[in-house]
Amino acid sequence: MILVPTLMSVVWELRAFCRYVCPVSVFIGPYSRMSFLSLRNKSQVICNQCKPHFCLKGNANGWACPYGINVGEMKENTDCGLCLECIRSCSYDNVSLYIRPFGMERGTRNLSEAWLTMAIFMVAIIYSILYLGPWPVVRDYVNIIDKHNWGLFGIYSLVMWSLVLIIVPGIFYFLAIIGTRISKIKSSIREVFLEYARSLLPFGLMLWIAFVIPMLFVNVTFIIQSASDPFGWGWDFFGTANIPWHQFLPQFIPWFQAILVLTGLYLSLRNIRKSWISCQMKRQQLFWFCLPVSLLFTTVAVVMLFFFTN
16 A cells, blocks of 8 residues: 555656545545535635646645645645645745535536445445444355355345445436426436435435444543553553443444434535525425435435434
8 A cells, every 4th residue: 555656656646546546535535525624715816817826836835736736726625635735835825724614515526426425325324234233144244254255245245336336326316307307497417416416425424423433432442541551561651551441422322323314414405405596496496306305315314313223
């Protein structure tokens, strides 16, 4: 993992591995749109008049953007790694960080990003059922190290990727057809499909956090122990190196998960509504447009609420 990025940086442009190959970037890129922070220019006029493009190419004050971004053309967070080099390199002091409401960015630029958004949303649900559910027989399907169940793992892979790449996108496309016809809007089915997909971002992020919370709380004791003995050298700075293991607030975990599910549902419903208010739809058209995907989101939220709290 160290050699490949190094070799790629020699042959191609900066951060080529991060931008085109890294699976972590694929995962966090869409969800960076939900961030409270955004890096943008202060004045578009100044950017339009700037010919050297110091933010992109760098100068004596700062490095070139490792992600190949011109701040004057940047409208969303997806490709930016927030290294802040452009703040240093901009000779016109025209780049700044802004604080904004959570989950307000709703961009999905193309079908591949829409597919990616639906994929990571569905994987969050699959992983939650697989690793947090009370069904050990389901976990046997992926336990190829201990069980050597390659046949079961093949079935799991087939089912999972069929859901992620075919069935779920197919459901969204079908809902886009329904939403377009019953609302009688003039937008294409493709545009509606993209809008439905991008509204998934907040819901998907909250489901991932709900999935991670039990694992995080399990390791709180380890974090406290490590604070006293960070290198395992027998130190005990705070008297916590040998405390017994216990799960942190186990009785509250389902409540936290339920709050996250409801928060994700609210933000996704809000985004799907806001995205089309500017299109000057009539109130009745907006209702029928939002109805199909809203019913889907609500159904998923109810199922996940029962799963996390039961």
